[in-house]
Amino acid sequence: MAMAEQQSNVAVLGGGSFGTALASIAADNGANVRQWLRDEALVAQINREHRNGRYLPDYAINPAVTASTDLKSVLTGAELVLIAIPSKAFRSVVQAAKPWLSPEQILVSTTKGIEQDGFLLMSQVLEQETGFPHIGVIAGPNLASEIADKQLTATVIASADALTRTRVQQVLGCRYFRVYASNDRHGVELGGALKNIYAIAAGMAAALGMGENTRSMLMTRALAEMSRFAVAQGANPMTFLGLAGVGDLIVTCSSNLSRNYRVGHALGTGLSLEEAVAALGQVAEGVNTVKLVCAKAREMGVYMPLAEGLNRVLFDGVPAQEMASTLMMGEQSSDVEFILPREAVQQAHREQAHQGQHNSGGCDE
Numbered sequence: 001m002a003m004a005e006q007q008s009n010v011a012v013l014g015g016g017s018f019g020t021a022l023a024s025i026a027a028d029n030g031a032n033v034r035q036w037l038r039d040e041a042l043v044a045q046i047n048r049e050h051r052n053g054r055y056l057p058d059y060a061i062n063p064a065v066t067a068s069t070d071l072k073s074v075l076t077g078a079e080l081v082l083i084a085i086p087s088k089a090f091r092s093v094v095q096a097a098k099p100w101l102s103p104e105q106i107l108v109s110t111t112k113g114i115e116q117d118g119f120l121l122m123s124q125v126l127e128q129e130t131g132f133p134h135i136g137v138i139a140g141p142n143l144a145s146e147i148a149d150k151q152l153t154a155t156v157i158a159s160a161d162a163l164t165r166t167r168v169q170q171v172l173g174c175r176y177f178r179v180y181a182s183n184d185r186h187g188v189e190l191g192g193a194l195k196n197i198y199a200i201a202a203g204m205a206a207a208l209g210m211g212e213n214t215r216s217m218l219m220t221r222a223l224a225e226m227s228r229f230a231v232a233q234g235a236n237p238m239t240f241l242g243l244a245g246v247g248d249l250i251v252t253c254s255s256n257l258s259r260n261y262r263v264g265h266a267l268g269t270g271l272s273l274e275e276a277v278a279a280l281g282q283v284a285e286g287v288n289t290v291k292l293v294c295a296k297a298r299e300m301g302v303y304m305p306l307a308e309g310l311n312r313v314l315f316d317g318v319p320a321q322e323m324a325s326t327l328m329m330g331e332q333s334s335d336v337e338f339i340l341p342r343e344a345v346q347q348a349h350r351e352q353a354h355q356g357q358h359n360s361g362g363c364d365e
């Protein structure tokens with residue numbers, strides 16, 4: 001049973017797996033949906049067969065989704081615009097769309113990536129390009145093919161704007177897709193972008209034969225790193241206990257349906273980064289995100305050993321097993337540093353070492 005109270009016009013920019021899955025949800029929920037993509041042949045296939053043969057070949061799309069290569073016709077009259085374009089092309093697509101966007105529209109990024117110049121998240125790009133008030137992001141454990149299969153799924157709409165949160169909950173919330181609200185847009189968006197880094201590491205660990213203890217350690221320490229970074233960025237660490245933090249981390253670090261996990265797995269079986277990315281044929285945002293996050297973390301003095309380790313494996317040729325050993329023998333640390341600060345653990349070790357030196361000095365005398 002659809003929860004939408006009034007029929008809405010929804011535009012989706014992007015014809016990849018997630019854009020297509022979201023378009024179909026909105027249509028299942030009774031909206032008029034127009035989807036923009038640049039590939040004429042795929043447009044024709046979606047309109048004729050109600051199937052996206054390139055990105056989601058095994059799933060039917062609701063016939064109420066109409067695809068087009070014409071941005072103007074897709075955007076005109078849309079109340080809600082969902083943008084599912086990889087981060088590298090996000091700004092250029094928003095710029096192309098700008099003539100047909102208006103301040104009344106709700107603009108929502110679904111993209112889990114970071115723009116290199118200025119370390120901007122996609123909602124910040126949207127804000128910069130439009131200056132419009134109704135801006136939000138969607139993030140959460142949302143594997144596109146499972147959504148297309150109508151598996152029960154939850155997501156988060158994050159915005160400081162109550163209208164954005166409420167309308168997205170109404171337009172997308174349905175019997176198989178539950179939409180939770182957050183006002184920590186930055187935290188939710190960071191969660192979505194950062195977890196891709198650890199999904200690559202988890203895929204690699206699995207390919208190297210590492211077990212469930214290792215995966216649990218990786219995911220939990222990833223959460224510690226992500227929240228540490230988010231706090232330094234001014235986000236609320238509690239957000240990472242939600243769907244866009246721990247929820248998305250669990251799914252992408254555990255599932256072969258995650259493209260980031262698959263890239264990591266391919267690397268673990270011995271493929272080069274170029275080969276792994278080429279074999280995927282879709283976007284794996286984490287490859288670029290890890291570089292940008294490590295540079296930012298160094299600049300801000302944020303401790304991110306896992307991200308740094310993965311960065312060295314991906315770009316400096318350090319063998320993954322060697323990096324894993326280095327990380328295991330790293331300096332002693334705290335479990336939950338919001339309870340016991342990391343510095344307190346390190347200080348205790350320094351004092352112990354000093355005491356040891358002092359004592360042994362005494363024995364020698």
Ligand SMILES: NC(=O)C1=CN([C@@H]2O[C@H](COP(=O)(O)OP(=O)(O)OC[C@H]3O[C@@H](n4cnc5c(N)ncnc54)[C@H](OP(=O)(O)O)[C@@H]3O)[C@@H](O)[C@H]2O)C=CC1
Binds near residue numbers: 087
């Ligand atoms: N797939 C998933 O499970 C989920 C994905 N996301 C996020 O959604 C975002 C989009 O992902 P997804 O749909 O999966 O990506 P895909 O790789 O499946 O598809 C990317 C889409 O973007 C289009 N595109 C790429 N570059 C351009 C460009 N320069 N101009 C116009 N269109 C372009 C592609 O068109 P073309 O085919 O013509 O190249 C394609 O339609 C990513 O940031 C991802 O992190 C979020 C949650 C789940």
Ligand SMILES: O=C(CO)COP(=O)(O)O
Binds near residue numbers: 143257260283
């Ligand atoms: O973000 C996702 C699931 O929530 C999809 O992850 P991938 O981009 O790794 O496929």
